[in-house]
Amino acid sequence: MTAFVLVAGAYTGDWVWHDVAAQLRAAGAGAHAAVLTGMGSGAPAAPPGTDLERHVRELVELVDEIGDPEVVLVGHDYGIHPVLGAAGRRPGRITRVVHVDTPLVQDGATALALVPDPAVHQALAEGPAHLPPPASREAWQRWGSTDGLDDATLGRLIREAAPQPPATLTQPLRLTAAATELPLTGVLCIANGSSIATVQSLVELGDPRFQALADPRITYLELATGHWPMLSAPDGLAEVLLASAKGEGRRVTRPAEGELPPHLRPFLLDLPERRRERVGRVDLYPPEADGPRPAVLFVHGGPVPAGVEPTPRDWPTLVGYARYAAGLGVVGATLDHRLHDLSAYPRAAEDLAAAVDLVRADPRVDPDRIALWFLSAGGLLCAEWIAEPPPWLRCVAAAYPILAPLPNWGPFEPRFRPAAALGRAGNRPPIVLLRVGGERAEIASTVEAFLAAAEGTAADVEVIDLPGGTHGFETTDRSEDARRAVERTMRAVLDRLES
Known part of the structure; x- marks a missing residue:
């Protein structure tokens, strides 16, 4: 026994x-x-x-x-x-x-x-x-x-x-x-x-x-x-x-020898190569267009430990989104922020602010038409931009985001709580949220809490659902539904940049 x-x-x-x-x-x-x-x-x-x-x-x-x-x-x-x-x-x-x-x-x-x-x-x-x-x-x-x-x-x-x-x-x-x-x-x-x-x-x-x-x-x-x-x-x-x-339960596994981990597999859209310019922590993907153009800055999640190679701005998802934006006539931008552990959100916020200044200062960018697109745990970084939105921020987008610190993360500064930021915002920017139906339960609960708070403040939130999608689906799901969800989300963001 x-x-x-x-x-x-x-x-x-x-x-x-x-x-x-x-x-x-x-x-x-x-x-x-x-x-x-x-x-x-x-x-x-x-x-x-x-x-x-x-x-x-x-x-x-x-x-x-x-x-x-x-x-x-x-x-x-x-x-x-x-x-x-x-x-x-x-x-x-x-x-x-x-x-x-x-x-x-x-x-x-x-x-x-x-x-x-x-x-x-x-x-x-x-x-x-x-x-x-x-x-x-x-x-x-x-x-x-x-x-x-x-x-x-x-x-x-x-x-x-x-x-x-x-x-x-x-x-x-x-x-x-x-x-x-x-x-x-x-x-x-x-x-x-x-x-x-x-x-x-x-x-x-x-x-x-x-x-x-x-x-x-x-x-x-x-x-x-x-x-x-x-x-x-x-x-x-x-x-x-x-x-x-009885020894029951699941095991987790490392990728097999020669097998790419999910986050390094190809982006779900087949996109042409585009010119990339690297400036410090930021990569710019300029479109083939005349005159200053709107820009979308894509913000990765994490934490991503220091020393991981390739770094997030070279991951297919970030590269794919930036190329896609450039192909549609806007400047795509990515950055490597230093969210190396859960205590580093303040440092990552500083990196994001510096990246925004760099992007807006580029002569090919219309500094009055900027969108910020947050992915996964990068979602906590959107709180400050929702709470005190500058006039040039035309849209905040979030794909399968974490929108509240998880309970086992310990205490967090109020400035990284997006739902609370909705109540502090005056002239809130429009929000586009790409929600996946197969989200991890602990993350999905943060999204639902955010949407409930948004209803109470009459915030302008458009939700684009991918019922069969999972966290980080862009490199694991090449279905037509997944492609369409990415296209709809990008179009929703660009519509707000052009308005």
Whole structure:
């Protein structure tokens, strides 16, 4: 029989696993919700100096007491740190480690590095004996999406939460080689911003930091809920835990040798070569036309790590859109902005502003007729242009955009929230939005929230739907519907530039 050892995240404890454990036992499995010092309804109070090492030892003792032949260690949030520490000391007893909505952890990492709430970092700088738990829905939301938690459950989470011993978050994890060789399953919570499709795209992008996610010993399962699935979806979580013990789930893969990753495949429209001029971070594609012409600046998504080759302005999608615009008589422009990680949106915004100035200063460009076209995670950069639109900005376009920071991205500056920008705008520019029907759920929700906000402000938004389309479809879908969607979107943008 398989026994599951369930380890809770920060401020919580064994009580959060009550319903999941009951479901596992009903299915014939063993279930043991760990009670660690300072964490849980029956936990002893944490004495000064309680740290990660103490929790690791307590978890090892619990594993040693279990007589079942197969033991699966399950860690949520902070809980993955003692789980991995214990797995390294009893690798022969552990058949699998399950990460519940928490990323892979490297040797020497601290749990604090994964804490998105800046208030925690500030509090730790003062050297407290204990960290007080979040005291409101808004405060818990800074740790992850509370999607699926009703008022009663959230109230209990607030009421039952206990202070966290600081050293459990600040002591580095010692990850042994034996622990890194165990099979893993990642349970991804879609409403918190994670999905298998997202993991696959990170691997395909070629970022060395994410190549370990394609390790064949790792499987992935999803739940359509927030960061606390043991409370919001206990039946579903029990089901995927049972599936993980059997080695079920999907794997992500790297492109085969000689195979182009999706974002480097040819653009869906067959377009002629066009002259390109490179000026700093900007590429210009001038049309064969006399006199100053309108311009469309295409803004890529990301994050795209520094050093990735080719850079986004050489990706077929950006090149294809710019050539297409030039062929229709306007200046196409692309740029490489420095959105290398989620903290770099301010820097990317500066790069975009500089690129706009460069494009408008070119004598072949009509500086009073400019459109900005945002793709994917570049969509957050449109907020400032919607909130305070200059008179020369004739149109904001967005293709399969992310229009709000995802919950697991942590706190974000208000200036990168496009829906909120709609309420601040005076003379709003027209907005053209290319929406794909096969969008990842975590991204689609941001688009729907934006459109709901737009209705409340009477913003001029034209939505062009591609029902069968997926994120980044321009290099994976050469169907007539996909081609027509690109053509309709371009025409909608050019109509606003010409008006």
